[in-house]
Amino acid sequence: MAPGAVLVPDWLDADGQRDLVAACREWARNPAGMRTVRTPGGGTMTAKQVCLGWHWRPYAYSKTTDDGAPVKPFPPELGDLARGALAAAYGEAPPAVYDMALVNFYDADAHMGMHQDREERSDAPVVSVSLGDTCVFRFGNTETRSRPYTDLELRSGDLFVFGGPSRLAFHGVPRILPGTAPAGLGLTGRLNLTLRASGLG
Numbered sequence: 001m002a003p004g005a006v007l008v009p010d011w012l013d014a015d016g017q018r019d020l021v022a023a024c025r026e027w028a029r030n031p032a033g034m035r036t037v038r039t040p041g042g043g044t045m046t047a048k049q050v051c052l053g054w055h056w057r058p059y060a061y062s063k064t065t066d067d068g069a070p071v072k073p074f075p076p077e078l079g080d081l082a083r084g085a086l087a088a089a090y091g092e093a094p095p096a097v098y099d100m101a102l103v104n105f106y107d108a109d110a111h112m113g114m115h116q117d118r119e120e121r122s123d124a125p126v127v128s129v130s131l132g133d134t135c136v137f138r139f140g141n142t143e144t145r146s147r148p149y150t151d152l153e154l155r156s157g158d159l160f161v162f163g164g165p166s167r168l169a170f171h172g173v174p175r176i177l178p179g180t181a182p183a184g185l186g187l188t189g190r191l192n193l194t195l196r197a198s199g200l201g
Contacts, residue, residue, distance in 0.1 A: 005162040006161050010157050011157060012129060018186070021131055028105075031069040036048055037057075049105070086127065098124070100197075101196070103194075106133070109176075111173055114171065120196055124196070126162055127194070133189055134153050136153060137172075
């Protein structure tokens with residue numbers, strides 16, 4: 001894709017996808033469960049989100065959710081998943097401590113505008129795992145939300161990692177392709193797990 005940006009198709013097998021969907025359903029339960037994200041300007045994001053390890057609010061991190069509940073802990077198995085993902089993408093796992101995840105759920109009408117993942121104090125690569133419906137993923141440049149960018153489809157089980165020169169590339173999800181999830185997954189819509197090293201200690 002670009003220096004430091006790697007797509008690994010079909011990285012997660014069917015059993016691994018089902019296990020991860022089941023885990024996401026547990027993480028989505030209250031307290032500190034799935035929420036609608038509100039922006040400082042008063043708008044709302046169409047993708048819903050639950051945070052693990054650190055709670056993201058535009059545009060900062062905290063240890064408590066919007067209603068004051070403690071954020072759910074970052075599961076150790078997601079740290080293992082991140083290390084395996086980095087090894088698959090780069091051949092080795094950089095020595096970073098992955099300590100947070102954003103789990104985004106997209107229904108058929110959801111999307112996400114072009115943005116950078118820049119609230120972290122670590123420059124470790126971002127690890128993204130897709131589950132359920134295929135999405136159109138737009139991966140751009142580090143300078144602007146506009147062109148040049150590349151559109152590709154991310155399918156259930158695909159891994160996308162971006163670090164190094166591409167760590168601060170703008171990226172987004174212009175649309176979801178409804179009805180494209182694997183039949184045995186039991187998921188309508190798309191789940192995306194974004195694993196990050198916060199560097200916040």
